[in-house]
Amino acid sequence: MKVLVAGGAGYIGSHCVRQLQAAGHSPIVVDNLVFGHRQAIAADIPFYPLDLGDHKAMVRLLDQEKIELVMHFAAFAYVGESVTDPRGYYENNSVATLRLLEAMLDVGVGKFVFSSTCATYGEPEKLPITEDLPQSPINPYGQTKLDVEHMLKAFAHAYGMSFAAFRYFNAAGAAEDGSIGEDHNPETHLIPLVIDAATGKRENIKIFGTDYPTPDGTCLRDYVHVDDLSRAHIAAFPLLENKGQQLFYNLGTGKPNSVREIITAVEAVSGLKVPLVEAPRRAGDPPALYADSSKAMRELGWQLQYPDVTKTIETAWRWHRDHPNGFV
Numbered sequence: 001m002k003v004l005v006a007g008g009a010g011y012i013g014s015h016c017v018r019q020l021q022a023a024g025h026s027p028i029v030v031d032n033l034v035f036g037h038r039q040a041i042a043a044d045i046p047f048y049p050l051d052l053g054d055h056k057a058m059v060r061l062l063d064q065e066k067i068e069l070v071m072h073f074a075a076f077a078y079v080g081e082s083v084t085d086p087r088g089y090y091e092n093n094s095v096a097t098l099r100l101l102e103a104m105l106d107v108g109v110g111k112f113v114f115s116s117t118c119a120t121y122g123e124p125e126k127l128p129i130t131e132d133l134p135q136s137p138i139n140p141y142g143q144t145k146l147d148v149e150h151m152l153k154a155f156a157h158a159y160g161m162s163f164a165a166f167r168y169f170n171a172a173g174a175a176e177d178g179s180i181g182e183d184h185n186p187e188t189h190l191i192p193l194v195i196d197a198a199t200g201k202r203e204n205i206k207i208f209g210t211d212y213p214t215p216d217g218t219c220l221r222d223y224v225h226v227d228d229l230s231r232a233h234i235a236a237f238p239l240l241e242n243k244g245q246q247l248f249y250n251l252g253t254g255k256p257n258s259v260r261e262i263i264t265a266v267e268a269v270s271g272l273k274v275p276l277v278e279a280p281r282r283a284g285d286p287p288a289l290y291a292d293s294s295k296a297m298r299e300l301g302w303q304l305q306y307p308d309v310t311k312t313i314e315t316a317w318r319w320h321r322d323h324p325n326g327f328v
């Protein structure tokens with residue numbers, strides 16, 4: 001299939017582009033490079049440096065490239081910034097997505113795959129998190145993603161659009177061959193920051209909160225390999241052949257790991273000591289978030305190739321060790 005990957009130069013999108021190629025699809029990337037890296041996309045992949053809000057250009061692109069399905073990874077995703085400066089989040093995550101969906105309607109492209117997040121659940125009522133739990137985000141980032149989920153339901157109902165919305169837990173790891181990996185600027189995610197502390201690129205890692213009601217007092221998260229995420233997306237394509245499909249899936253390993261466990265795992269994988277500092281809680285962090293992904297496994301035949309966080313960290317470690325300055 002000819003697949004437009006919006007945000008395909010970013011971390012998860014660029015890994016998905018490779019998985020699409022491996023599965024025999026033809027990816028075409030659109031990315032305004034506000035984040036993301038041109039070098040993350042192979043030279044033979046068609047690349048359009050456009051903003052999703054540019055309606056005319058998007059309509060032209062969808063039409064000329066004869067796009068059959070759109071995968072949408074493009075968004076702003078700094079939770080803290082979304083609280084202090086929400087305008088750009090509503091603009092880029094909610095409004096730009098509406099523009100993209102409008103362009104799809106104008107051209108008659110009816111299949112859509114969306115990057116949602118477990119942040120739409122806020123502080124969950126129970127664990128592990130199943131898709132039917134109430135969604136009440138505790139920050140504007142999560143709210144913008146929930147807004148899009150609602151928009152998609154309405155578009156499926158009214159216009160027969162088919163979509164799969166994937167609620168990722170913590171995306172982690174890098175391509176097995178070490179050629180691409182995570183390079184956010186600024187970086188806020190735990191695993192790359194711990195690796196930077198191990199290699200001396202950062203002075204230390206701050207543990208945000210050691211008094212949570214968890215076994216070792218630090219937050220529990222569900223770190224899922226970026227290639228496992230991509231494979232779930234592609235596995236949903238056949239289901240989107242039917243008009244008006246509305247699919248929601250959690251994607252995580254189901255295995256919670258604490259911040260301290262991640263630090264210990266990075267030390268074991270790298271053979272280096274990680275200097276750490278115990279710091280106060282970070283605002284807006286729920287104590288524990290981990291997925292029940294049995295729906296994706298049952299309905300999509302999704303299987304984890306990285307069920308163990310140590311294997312995921314090994315791939316991240318290789319990428320960071322061999323590319324200490326990321327893509328530059």
Ligand code: NAD
Binds near residue numbers: 032
């Ligand atoms: P990323 O920042 O690495 O990638 C996003 C890409 O989208 C960037 O290359 C950026 O340049 C591009 N982009 C942003 N706005 C654009 C616009 N208006 N027009 C064109 N391009 C635009 O982010 P990521 O970590 O790869 O995350 C991908 C998606 O997954 C995001 O939607 C994010 O909210 C979601 N998500 C990520 C995680 C995680 O752990 N990284 C967890 C849950 C959900």
Ligand code: UFG
Binds near residue numbers: 170207208219282289
């Ligand atoms: N953490 C630290 N020190 C750091 C960075 C993080 O202790 O320097 C802790 C956090 O407090 C949290 C855990 O490590 O407990 C993971 O934090 P990340 O920032 O790596 O990830 P989050 O769980 O906050 O956020 C990620 C994605 C979001 C997504 C969210 C859903 O970044 O896009 O998962 O929970 F919405």
